[in-house]
Amino acid sequence: MQSGLPVLVLVGRPNVGKSTLFNRLTGTRDALVADYVGLTRDRQYGRGVFEIDGQGRAFIVVDTGGLMPESADPLAVLAEEQAQLALSEADHIFFLTDAIAGRHGSDEAIAAQLRKLGKPLTLLVNKTEGKARGGAKGVAVADFYALGLGEPEPISAENGDGVPGLLRRVLEKFPAGEPDELAEVPGEVRVAIVGRPNVGKSTLVNRLVGDERVVAADRPGTTRDAIRVPFEYEGNAYTLIDTAGIRRRSRVEEVIEKFSIVKTLQAIESAHVVIVVVDAHADVGEQDARLMGLVAQRGRAMILAVNKWDGLDPGDREQTKYKVGLKMPFLDFTPVHYISAKHGSGVGVVMRDVKTAYDSTMKDLPTPELTRILERSVDRHAPPAVLGRRIKLRYAHQGGSNPPQIVIHGNQTDKLPVTYKRYLANEFRNHFELKGVPLVLTFKTGDNPFKDKKNVLTERQIKKKRRLREHFKK
Secondary structure, eight states: OSSSSSSSEEEEEETHHHHHHHHHHTSSSSSSTTOOTOSSSSEEEEEEEEEEEEHHHHEEEEEEEOOTTTTTOOHHHHHEEEEEEEETTTSSEEEEEEETTTOOOOHHHHHHHHHHHHEEEEEEOOOOOOTTTHHHHHHHHHHHGGGGGOOOOOOOOOTTTHHHHHHHHHTTOSSSSSOOSSSOOOEEEEEEESTTTTHHHHHHHHHHHOOOOOOOSSTTOOOSOEEEEEEEEEEEEEEEEEEOOOOOOOOOHHHHHHHHHHHHHHHHOOSSSEEEEEEEEESOOOOHHHHHHHHHHTTOEEEEEEOOOOTHHHHHHHHHHHHHHOTTTTTTTTTEEOOBTTBBBTTHHHHHHHHHHHHHHHOOOOOHHHHHHHHHHHSSOOOEEEEEOOOEEEEEEEEEEETTEEEEEEEEEGGGGGHHHHHHHHHHHHTTOSSSSOEEEEEEEOOTTTTTTOOOOOOOHHHHHHHHHHHHHH
């Protein structure tokens, strides 16, 4: 089994519901939710969480293109090769078939390929919604026993029938939490280094370690796996994670190279701090911004390193800075450094910010101080009124770390505008000097303790109410 989160791979011929199941497992409405722009035609990566016995169990799910082993179509051949790369990363395979269309010749060819892999596999018969277990549903799956892959599991990816039980049975086979190699080591800071191919990630690792620890070459695709490098810097223990480059779609070269994107996702998941490396000589653009968005979405502390800064003339440097400021939407909390990994310029400052970001993401935020900052912020700039009623924010406390989470209690908090939430986040960030980390604010509206309670009058109050009523009648 691979380190990190378990990897579930969806395979099957076209139109059997793989993307629908992908969306169901990831809790999204778009099968492209975790796709890197132009990375592949046929592999989509997403992250899901399923609760077992009160504990959220995270996993990575990979959607592949439809397999047509008997097809001579060049695109079908490419899809086949892409699916093989995904299967090599799998910890468990979901083989989807179609109950409505029935068993197909392509299903038998795919089953023959999967048997040779020897990996854990579940045969799923999709589109069985509306059929009771046994009876009609039993008839729907009976034909698929002939594939020789064990008992078929009837599900409905569209409606979710059978999916929770399926996930429970599969995920219970994996250890809860992180494997030992990713377990928390007191004082150790895990730093993932991510970016496109050939931006200098491996060179940066070698510069930090002071040794040719990983292969660095002036060609994309040199790093094929996530490589962990323990080292010590200024008395602190670190583990650097050098990852494969996340690249755009190319032509034939992409198929013959194995890009372990799952490894990169796992590295981001397990890291305390992520260094995103971009190339100052290349066009800093949408793909880099998407990658930073993924890191921010996972709540990881982040630093942007613009590499290969040496050799640029002043005009090109100004242009690069302009592009970085224009195209990177996450720089309000992310430190930006212009470095040369090859010559070492600016690298020391990056590592100092790594330590600062780690301290920020793991910082304890005392409840009394959080509440004082909240009260001060409200006094300076009160929340807007909603239908004549002022929104009240009463107190705050810390809800978690990595990233730091602050829970704010009040009334009508669901009516707070985004701009006011951003204002509060900046106030907390500035006061606690949180650098390089996304700050998560959660708002909770307290229940009215007097709601649905009837005020029971005493006998004296009833008599007084009666006298007043008689008085006004006169």
